[in-house]
Amino acid sequence: MKSNTQTLNDNVMTVAQTKKKIAPARILLHIVLTIGALLMVFPFLWTISSSLKDMTQIFAVPPVWIPDPIVWSNYVDSFTAMPFGRAYWNSFYITAIVVVAQLFTGSMAAYAFAKLRFRGSGVLFILFLATMMIPKQVTMIPLYLIMDKINWLDTHLALIVPGALFNAFAVFLLRQFIRGIPKELEEAAVMDGANPFRIYWSVILPLIRPALAAVGIFIFMGTYNNFIDALIYLSTPENFTVPLLLNNFKGLYVTNWAYMMAGATISVIPVIIVYMFAQRHIIEGVTLTGIKG
Amino acid sequence: MREWEWTSLLPILYFNKEVSNVRKNNALWGLIFLTPQLLGLIIFAIIPLISALVLSFMEWDGFGERSFVGLENFIYQFSSSDFWKATYNTILYTVLTVPIGLMISLLLAIALNKIKGKEIYRLFYFMPVVTSSVSIGVIWMWILNGDLGILNQALAMIGIVGPDWLTNTNLVMISIAMLSIWWQLGYNMVIFLAGLQGISKTYYEAAEIDGASKFQQFRNITLPMLSPTTFFVAIMAIIGSFQVFDQAFVMTNGGPGKASYTMVYHIYDNAFVDFRFGESSAAAMILFVVILIFTLVQFKLQKRWVHYEE
Numbered sequence: 001m002k003s004n005t006q007t008l009n010d011n012v013m014t015v016a017q018t019k020k021k022i023a024p025a026r027i028l029l030h031i032v033l034t035i036g037a038l039l040m041v042f043p044f045l046w047t048i049s050s051s052l053k054d055m056t057q058i059f060a061v062p063p064v065w066i067p068d069p070i071v072w073s074n075y076v077d078s079f080t081a082m083p084f085g086r087a088y089w090n091s092f093y094i095t096a097i098v099v100v101a102q103l104f105t106g107s108m109a110a111y112a113f114a115k116l117r118f119r120g121s122g123v124l125f126i127l128f129l130a131t132m133m134i135p136k137q138v139t140m141i142p143l144y145l146i147m148d149k150i151n152w153l154d155t156h157l158a159l160i161v162p163g164a165l166f167n168a169f170a171v172f173l174l175r176q177f178i179r180g181i182p183k184e185l186e187e188a189a190v191m192d193g194a195n196p197f198r199i200y201w202s203v204i205l206p207l208i209r210p211a212l213a214a215v216g217i218f219i220f221m222g223t224y225n226n227f228i229d230a231l232i233y234l235s236t237p238e239n240f241t242v243p244l245l246l247n248n249f250k251g252l253y254v255t256n257w258a259y260m261m262a263g264a265t266i267s268v269i270p271v272i273i274v275y276m277f278a279q280r281h282i283i284e285g286v287t288l289t290g291i292k293g
Numbered sequence: 294m295r296e297w298e299w300t301s302l303l304p305i306l307y308f309n310k311e312v313s314n315v316r317k318n319n320a321l322w323g324l325i326f327l328t329p330q331l332l333g334l335i336i337f338a339i340i341p342l343i344s345a346l347v348l349s350f351m352e353w354d355g356f357g358e359r360s361f362v363g364l365e366n367f368i369y370q371f372s373s374s375d376f377w378k379a380t381y382n383t384i385l386y387t388v389l390t391v392p393i394g395l396m397i398s399l400l401l402a403i404a405l406n407k408i409k410g411k412e413i414y415r416l417f418y419f420m421p422v423v424t425s426s427v428s429i430g431v432i433w434m435w436i437l438n439g440d441l442g443i444l445n446q447a448l449a450m451i452g453i454v455g456p457d458w459l460t461n462t463n464l465v466m467i468s469i470a471m472l473s474i475w476w477q478l479g480y481n482m483v484i485f486l487a488g489l490q491g492i493s494k495t496y497y498e499a500a501e502i503d504g505a506s507k508f509q510q511f512r513n514i515t516l517p518m519l520s521p522t523t524f525f526v527a528i529m530a531i532i533g534s535f536q537v538f539d540q541a542f543v544m545t546n547g548g549p550g551k552a553s554y555t556m557v558y559h560i561y562d563n564a565f566v567d568f569r570f571g572e573s574s575a576a577a578m579i580l581f582v583v584i585l586i587f588t589l590v591q592f593k594l595q596k597r598w599v600h601y602e603e
Contacts (some may be wrong), residue, residue: 029404036401037417040475044420046443047432063446099589109330118320124327131338135536135584137557138577141564142344143337145355166333196322225425227539232565243427247543250431257435264431268424275423282423286480287487 002006031114036065044055044268051075051261074262078249081259083268086238087245092270094159094241096224099216101164109213110174111200115186128168136228144232157235159195159241170215173288177211214285217278224271294536347491348478348574355568366575376576378551382466386555387534389470390477395527398478402485403515415486419479426476430543433472434459462552469540469553477533481526488522532584556580 050058051074079085113125143162144153145242152158181204189199203210230244237248246267253259275282322333353359362389370376395456401418405411421429436442437458445455458468496514505513538557541547547554547562552561560580563573 016392029408031416032403032409033404033408037414040417040420040479041477043429043436046436050435053493059441061446062450063443094556099509099575105329105333108326112326113356116319116323116326118323120320121323124331128330128334131334131342133585133588134338135532135577135581137536137560138345138581139338139341140560141348141570141574141577144343144564145344145570146336162333162337164333165329166337167330168334168338168485171330197328200326204342227425227427227543228561231542243425246427246431247423250427250434250543254434257438257441260431261435264428266487267428271423271425272420275420279419283415283419283483286483 007289025202028114040128044272047261047268050257051256051265055258071258074258075266078259078262079268081253082245082249082263083240084242084245084249084263086115087240087242088270090156090239091224091242094163095158095220098163098223099219102167102170102219103162103212105165106167106170106215107174107178107205107208109171110178110199111204113171114175114178114181115199115204116196128145128171132168132172140228140232146231153233154235154239155233156239159223159229164221167219170219172179172216174208174211176288181207186271210284213281213286215279217254217274218285220274221271221282242270298321310336311399312560341575342435345574345577348570349578350575351571353570355570356519362571366571367579369445369572370576370579375551375554375559376563379554382552382554383415383535383537386470386473386537387531389467390534391527391530393531394415394474395481395523397474398481398526399519399523401478401482402489403483403511405486415479415483418482421476422479426539427543429472429476430540433468434544437468437472460549462549465545465549469544473534473537473540477530481530484526485519485522488519491517491522508560528588535580535584535587 039248049065049067050068052072053064053074054069054071055069057064057067071196109128113128115120147153147158152161185207186199189203194202194274203262224241226241227243227247230241234240234244237245240248245265249263250260253263331347350361350363351359352362352365390562405414407412436444439445439455439457442455444458444460448455451582459465485486492515496518497510501512536557538553538561541553541555542561545553547558556576557580560573560576563569563576569571
């Protein structure tokens with residue numbers, strides 16, 4: 001927050017210096033936007049603050065903003081009360097496999113749709129896109145029954161395999177990028193006698209790295225945060241992903257707000273860290289989905 | 294160029310106009326490249342979709358005999374009070390979140406568009422978008438807690454006795470809508486921002502020369518030029534809001550009573566609590582058709598009121 005107000009002050013200064021007339025409307029706008037930004041971040045700050053309090057501080061009126069003493073043991077207790085460490089590992093390895101596999105299978109399909117057009121590929125592509133209009137809830141029940149039939153219920157395969165093999169959105173986005181690659185770049189490889197796989201591997205993939213990053217981060221967020229699939233498929237706490245475990249944790253400690261907030265912080269931190277590092281990619285990705293398609 | 298916006302949203306109406314270059318070699322390689330995703334498409338989309346349709350005409354508890362019951366599941370849903378309660382709550386949620394959420398995100402985007410420090414504001418406004426429904430649910434249960442929640446403590450400071458946000462039948466949907474707007478605001482804002490960046494400066498320069506006021510510029514340039522973006526955001530928001538589930542499941546279990554029981558909650562309950570897979574599939578198909586009709590009707594309408602840059 002400090003950096004925010006800092007820049008705000010800097011801005012006001014530069015505006016004041018460059019233009020003789022300070023626009024009061026502009027300053028007012030900055031004030032409103034800063035209050036807005038505070039409101040957006042406040043729930044997270046309040047969560048962290050609450051997670052470090054003991055019971056008397058939790059119940060204190062007026063509220064205690066900065067915990068004193070800082071009660072780190074809430075985190076230790078949360079980690080021992082529920083297998084959060086295990087849930088982290090589950091979420092991370094599931095997400096990692098889904099992201100890598102989906103980028104691979106998705107970009108392969110995207111390459112085929114963009115560059116290897118053949119009779120029927122247009123129809124196939126439309127079929128892919130049409131599935132984006134099917135709400136998840138429609139396929140949810142048959143998928144559950146399929147997973148039951150092949151004994152994948154309560155296993156991570158039920159979360160990994162669909163995520164790795166099918167994502168019409170990723171295919172569509174990556175295709176848009178690959179279409180934009182000029183023919184000349186491939187032709188050099190074709191002259192050298194490269195087959196489509198070589199072209200895909202050594203020409204296309206390196207060129208679409210920014211797109212892979214954007215799509216990959218999207219898949220990361222979607223998979224790490226996915227709740228309903230984990231809820232339906234998983235039943236043993238050792239198998240739980242972070243959101244599902246947090247939901248269970250909530251059921252057990254609903255009145256122990258310090259634990260609850262420690263749990264929420266534990267679940268939010270990985271994704272916030274990724275966001276801080278990758279926010280440019282994420283926002284570019286959102287922009288692409290909205291504008292270029 | 295801008296046509297991409299709606300074609301990408303409504304993929305079914307997408308036509309590949311380019312002459313396809315048919316080569317046997319391409320077909321073979323194409324199929325090899327497509328195999329993994331094609332398998333995924335068949336196993337995880339097409340087969341389940343057909344199964345859902347078939348199931349919606351069947352009676353099945355997941356274990357015993359399956360029997361064909363015609364339209365009975367649909368009749369069951371249309372005469373079920375839970376179904377209508379869920380429909381009402383879902384529509385209420387849509388009405389509460391979409392117009393207000395869109396308006397705030399549009400205003401924010403316009404405010405941020407040409408301001409210094411845009412990136413930093415954007416960083417904060419977008420942050421909730423990346424967090425999971427469960428964590429935001431848990432966080433807001435604490436903020437909205439009737440006795441100890443920080444919101445009611447803040448209200449008490451200015452002399453207002455805060456209500457029980459999540460346990461009051463009349464308020465619970467409003468509370469869930471409120472935090473959902475907070476959750477998704479940044480997403481819509483970023484798309485609006487991108488839309489604003491796409492409007493050529495020359496329009497504003499021309500308007501400036503003609504002496505148009507800021508408001509006139511907003512009314513006559515920004516809004517019409519932004520309409521494809523607005524359309525996209527609105528459709529996505531409506532479709533998303535029809536599928537609201539996680540927040541209600543995590544925070545209130547659909548309660549108090551059935552006050553935050555939504556359509557997806559109804560589908561989930563029918564299938565995974567009551568094991569009425571047929572009835573549940575019928576409800577899911579109804580939701581699907583509603584979303585489909587909505588999308589197609591909007592697609593027809595948008596031609597009338599959406600302006601595309603030539």
